[in-house]
Amino acid sequence: MADPRKLHTLASATALLVPLTELIERLRAAHGVLADEELSADLAGQAEGNGGGSTGTRYADAALEMSRGLRQLEEWGVIVRDLDAGLCDFPTALEGREVYLCWVVGEERIAHWHEVDAGFAGRRPIDDRFGPAGLA
Numbered sequence: 181m182a183d184p185r186k187l188h189t190l191a192s193a194t195a196l197l198v199p200l201t202e203l204i205e206r207l208r209a210a211h212g213v214l215a216d217e218e219l220s221a222d223l224a225g226q227a228e229g230n231g232g233g234s235t236g237t238r239y240a241d242a243a244l245e246m247s248r249g250l251r252q253l254e255e256w257g258v259i260v261r262d263l264d265a266g267l268c269d270f271p272t273a274l275e276g277r278e279v280y281l282c283w284v285v286g287e288e289r290i291a292h293w294h295e296v297d298a299g300f301a302g303r304r305p306i307d308d309r310f311g312p313a314g315l316a
Contacts, residue, residue, distance in 0.1 A: 186257030186271060187257070187271050187272055187278070188270040188271060188281060189310075189311060190272070190281060190290060190306065190310040190311045191311060193270040193272070193290055194289065196256055196270075197283070197289075200258060200268065201266075203249055203252060203253070204260065204263065204266050204268075206245055207246060207249040207260075207263055208263060208264070209245075210245040210249065211242075211246065211263060213238060213241075213242035214239070214242050257270070259271070259280070261300070265284060265285075266284050266285025266286065267282075267283075267284050268283050268284070269282055269283075270282075270283070270290070272293070274293070274309060275309070278296055279296060280293060280295075281293050281306070281310070282300065282303050290306065292304060292305060292306060293306055293310065
C-alpha cells in the first residue's frame with residue numbers, strides 16, 4: 181500500500197492535472213534527449229577530450245530535468261505508468277482499500293479508477309463514492 185500521506189482525494193488529484201501535464205511534457209522532452217542515440221554517440225566521442233562541450237551540457241541538463249521531474253512525481257504521490265502515453269495513477273482509498281484514480285494526459289478530467297492489480301484495462305467510471313461529481 182502507498183504511503184498514507186500520499187493518498188489522494190479526487191479533488192487533490194484533479195488539482196494536479198495542469199502542473200502534472202506540464203511536468204510530463206518536460207519529462208518527455210528530457211527523455212527524448214537522453215534516448216537520442218546519435219547524441220549519445222556524439223557525446224561519447226567528445227567526452228575524452230573536453231567533457232562533451234555543448235552536447236554534454238544538453239545531455240546533463242536533460243538528466244537533471246528527468247531527476248527533478250521524477251522527484252516531483254514522488255512528492256506529489258503520482259505514478260506515471262507510461263510517459264509517452266501520459267498514463268498516470270493517483271493512489272486513493274475506496275471502502276478501506278487502496279485503488280487508483282486513473283488519468284491520461286489530454287483527458288479533460290479524472291473520470292476513471294481501477295483496482296491496484298487491474299491496470300488500464302480494468303478502468304471503471306468514477307462514481308459518487310469518490311465525492312461530488314462537481315469535483316471531477
